[in-house]
Amino acid sequence: MELRGLKSFHYSIFPHLYSRSLLTPSEIAALAEGDEFMFGSYEVQIQNPVDEPNAKQASGKPANTTLQPVQPPAAKISGIRSLKRPFSMVSSGESNPTNRHFVSPCGKIEKHDDWVIDEEEGNIGAGYVEGRIAHRLRPHQKEGIAFLYSRLKNECGGAILADEMGLGKSIQTIATCLALLKNKSLKIDKILIVVPSSLVDNWISEFRKWFPYGKFPAEAIRKVSDLRRHLSYLITPFIVCSYDMVLRYARHLFAIGFDVLICDEAHRLKNSNSKIRIMLENMNIQRRVLLTGTPLQNELAELYSLLDFAAPGKFGTPAEFMTLVEQGDCNELLDEIMLRRGANVNSKSLPPKHEYILYCRPSNLQMKLMEALCEDMFADPLTTILHLRTVANHPSLFLQKSLEIESKPKLREIIVEASKAKQAFTQNSGKLMVLGSLMEAFAQAKERVIVFSNFTQTLDMLESFCQNLAYEVLRLDGAVATKDRQKVIKQFNESKYYNTVLLVSTKTGGTGLNLIGASRLVLFDLDWNPANDLQAMARIWREGQMKTCHIYRLLLTGTIDEKILQRQIKKTGLHTIFDPEAQSAECKFRDEDLMEIFELSGDAESNTHRLLECDCGGDGTTIEEREDEDELEEEQEDIDDEEEKENENENEELDGDREDHEPEKDGNEEAHGNGDETTQDGTPKVSMGELNAWRHYSPESPAFPLFLRSAGFDPEIPPESLTFAMHYTSTF
Template sequence: MSLNTFKETLKPCTNQSISQSSSTSYNFETKSVNPRKPPKSSLSQQLLRLEDHTSLIQNKPQTPKKQNHFELKRKYEKTEEEEVEEEEEKGIGVGKPKLDPLLLDQAGPYEPLVLSSLEGKPPVQVPASINCRLLEHQREGVKFLYSLYQNNHGGVLGDDMGLGKTIQSIAFLAAVYGKDGDLPESSVSKERQRTMGPVLIVCPSSLINNWENEFSKWATFSVCIYHGPNCDLMVDKLEARGVEILITSFDTYRIHGRILSDIEWEIVIIDEAHRLKNEKSKLYEACLAIKTPKRYGLTGTIMQNRLMELFNLFDWVIPGCLGTRDHFREFYEEPLKHGQRSSAPDRFVRVAGERKQHLVSVLRKYLLRRTKEETIGHLMLGKEDNVVFCAMSELQKRVYQRMLLLPDVQCLINKDVPCSCGSPLKQVECCRRTASDGVIWPYLHRDNPDGCDHCPFCLVLPCLVKLQQISNHLELIKPNPRDDPDKQRRDAEFAAAVFGEDVDLVGGNTQNKSFLGLSNVEHCGKMRALEKLMSSWVSQSDKILLFSYSVRMLDILEKFIIRKGYGFSRLDGSTPTGLRQSLVDDFNSSPSKQVFLLSTKAGGLGLNLVSANRVVIFDPNWNPAHDLQAQDRSFRFGQKRHVIVFRLLAAGSLEELVYTRQVYKQQLSNIAVSGNMEKRYFEGVQDSKEFQGELFGICNLFRDLSDKLFTSNIIELHEKNRKKDDGTHSKEDLNVRGMYFVPEKDITTASFEGAESSKRKEEECTAVAPALEDLGIVYAHRYEDIVNLGPAKIKEKKEQTMHLDYPPRQPKASTAGKKKLDTITGKENTGTVNPITIHKKNQYSILARSMGMEEVQFSKWLLSATPAEREKVLKDYRKRKEKIPNG
């Protein structure tokens, strides 16, 4: 049926939240709490699948796949009348988006959302046609934006990606400009347009079409694009008041900002406002010249790398709200950074806590920040972010070691060592300022043999790139045929230097043209782990997103996927813009497409891939927001399955340092923006020469980590220090970290079972060890167990119920797995355990025994069992329990 027919069938109803919306003030303390915690799986469950995945493939029914192909065939055989009917139902004929049944359950009644109602003036309200399609958190966002507008200042809408910041902005504008949904322009709208100026929207160029499309779907504005040719015509239309909404890109505004800044704008909205993080950029300077106090920023990543980025954004939105730059640095930035040091004195920690609370209270006036878990978490099955440390192959390790011994890298590592010539100066100030005997330095200074003003620091970035390439795949350090001949010759010399006597094992120091050679996983630790994991996922009909920053790495992964016989799609920077959405639609609808290869840069924004429930990030980025944006392509509204993310890191390489810096930056962001109490893992302080610790400084970047469990040791040290300070040895703490693969029994239970229980536990651990060794996984943990994402969470009351959707949460891997388990079962851990946890684990053990299985074996069975089989087992268990008195 059409949209108008649909409207007539809806009956008006009362809604408490809507009736209270007429208030003009916004309650900034309002937080929607998700009453349900999403289910968690664990890496152990993924690994336990591997042993039985072959039998699963053989026993897997083929009916669903045939049905999908039949549906696809039926789709193309539809008659013309059926297609017209479908278009009418979807609202294509009237330009409105399809109304999802799930969305209708959560949306509001068909009535206006009143924002302000004053006597003698028309009410300011969101039209009923828009309000009925908004979710509750989106209505709250509209109220927040209008409260800022009423007070004649700006603010930041900082919702997570995928929560509809664009829609909230359009609904807010429709209310302010008196738009009435599908009806022609009203007298109120015309009057407000005469008295109010136009709206400027600045966004990435890739999102211009998205903004234009959303305006056409949700409201009846006069929208113009100021981008590309004919920009002068848009200025003439603005002066003639023929434009209500002007959309432009960051680059266009940076170039033409002087022309646009002369216009008196009513409202300015910056999408992806974190682009205003650098106060020295021309874009930031151009945006400062905008003439309006009503500046609004939309971003899901308010702070990415440094606390001063937070100041720059809010100083543009509400100038002076955080004081001067020097005041912010002294009053907020320095105390927060030094209070987060792992060995910070109590006084520093106390001051940091006070300043953190003060900063959050100030930001709360101008910032609304919600996460998916708070808002639409009950509509999805949750997301789990696993960080997996893969052992490099022996060949990778040798090449990595040779790279660290190159004169170029040694020049950087020893820069502060006293010069060997007997001079009191350091090497960087004397004889070793340059590396003329190196491999990289001579090429960089081929036109300047005496070096540059930045030597030797000009070597840092090229050397880091090479180390990252070695960590991912050895083929990446060979010459790229797309480069100029001079660079190819230099790369061939570098490859020969680091391959050494192993050059024949990698097929020489020039690009390998063999398909089988490139797709072989033998010499790549990450691909070896990926091969086994993907085999398990495909056998379970999972769909996979595979991200990499390197296009050359995508080429190698593409050959690997072809060799394995998986159906795939690919999207990178070379994919035409007009083709991208069709690739997305095809992947979401086609059962034969199992893997989507994506470049992180090209696929980080604007893609909705909710058919995928497994996300692999093959290489980490220095900026944590980039990896989070990549994950968000799958974890969006409309996702019907539990999403599991795997970030692959090369253990003992530079990538561990990249990841720990990600954790550091994300923790600082959570402290400043959300007011969280974060764990203090690191001794290093950003931008501090005195406290570089284990994270910062050139020497840390090029440190040899091959004989260390760098990340694991830092987290373990934090846990030991915390337990020492608390005087406790709680088993719950070890489980929360999620660092072990094998489920352990409670200490209390184990104490009654004695040595026999400990022996059985060791046997279970030994049974899983071969799977770990075969995968090449050294260590793993959940990202959410290390970093608290979002605002402080409310602890939920646990019920004494038993569910068979997932086995009890299993801890994750540690390199020293067996040693850790011995520690857990020893006398050292004598702390008390939650009696509810004991009760649930006892139930699980009894249930496993009733099936004639051990716990680990029963966990494997649960992973492959159908919901009906699980329900039958649970019903039988309850029946037996009812027959036994006091069971």
């Protein structure tokens, strides 16, 4: 490179480049070894100044000027090598002006030793991750990279990375693929990353975080012109595109010839007959990685489908897979293909998380409408279920369905009465009253908040409601263009106005998004699939969150909302197949009980708590704490007995009393032991380790005001419609 005045000329490597350096002559004269400046879009670091004769001799074009690859020294490798050959800054001409190896500039980042994942073996070279990336990885991420690399170094290798949300599946995948690209013996050049359309920008942002300087290794394909541009030069190793783009341009993508396929939110591929699944299989990419925080959502057949896509044929037919599961021989095979870790592995990086289930009393109008719907159901039961869920959010959402109401005289009568009563809008919904109390408390605490719902109409209603509370409202749902979603997320995370609420559609914004700008999240309604709610809750409790997180589920007491919660609990029993620790959370819901969806019990504090047959009294104590108290009481009784035994006059009387009472006590224990599956009134008993580990609070308990304060409510103004609450704290 020759610096002359305000212009820079680069001869030896990039003769086509010509740029103004924006340096004055005095600044050029002051340059020394190690100094850095911008040359066009490149960041230049001075390796060694040379005198003019040698520079001109080096910049000439002798007969032999081909570039010879120079192996950089260990622990000094930086950036990505070219897909065709490594770059060198040393010419093979007669002069060697520096006689030193070039080291790519990396800003102010310190140099660190490369991390060797896999030693050289036979014809396969060693696998390593660059030091500048490796030193920032957490232990569980290094474990994940080693697992993925061990699978993908084989030509037909496949794996499922099923870590819970927020553990860094993206960087584990990127680092693994970089190691594969650098190992030239594997002959891997092109990697296709397929993601939901809402996450394309997230992945590009992740790449930019790790590659702030130099050549950018990834390209996003958002439209056909992007694809044509890439096909024109084919030098970018990573291609990021949406599932929709794969459906549209599968033939063009197939022509590129990818070596590795990465599928984010891979539970979308659970249907083996879906178009996107068939398209991806037809691309014939042998190495496959599936990323999902919820590998099992509804049934084991879905898990088998994902396993068979990642490693075709390894688990046999669906029937053979079910046999393996029933015989308990599946876990060893799963460990070879799938790696799953919980949030506890990242305990030092995550703040405490508080989860609340808030049971809200239905308004009179809600109960009347639900009773009428259950008595005079629509021809399709699913339609009735949808209407019940709508009424549970707010009656006004159901009243908008005038055509359906016309065919139901009783419903029309209720609506006419409601219009005459002119009751306040908020008071017509128990959940909206509780949400209002929460929003007022959040405003006082200067906390931003996120509210999720499954229904667009509900989000519309909540938008108007929050605006009336003087909140700045942002929306993230299907109506927001994909290209604008990242802007909304950035605006929310960086907002300086604390009274900001982000209204999110569970289906649109429940996966992959980073919403750590808030530490309060409300699920206004639950999803039948617990995985969707778990995905939504993980938007705030993840890497980078600095505040204690509070997550609220709102349920309408004694209605379909509680049935959805109970159904979610039943589904969690499926996860014991790959999470042995979950076996302690045994579920005893019966399918017959969950089918009683059209039964209402709005006068109960909590139907779920009643089915648990918990004897806590709503005072917030857990089973373990009550057992400890019982042990202390028994110890005290033993001490008292010892003292009484010292009195010889009362000793015989005490022994007699004890003999009289012990048989009766044993009989009672046997009677209770036979009633594990039902409550005393014959109704089914629900038992789940997780819910029993939660603290249960009743408004009748003296501990309730303390709960309100810890949950963020104003204890001086308790929410009138709150009938019961459950609280669980996650700390490690």
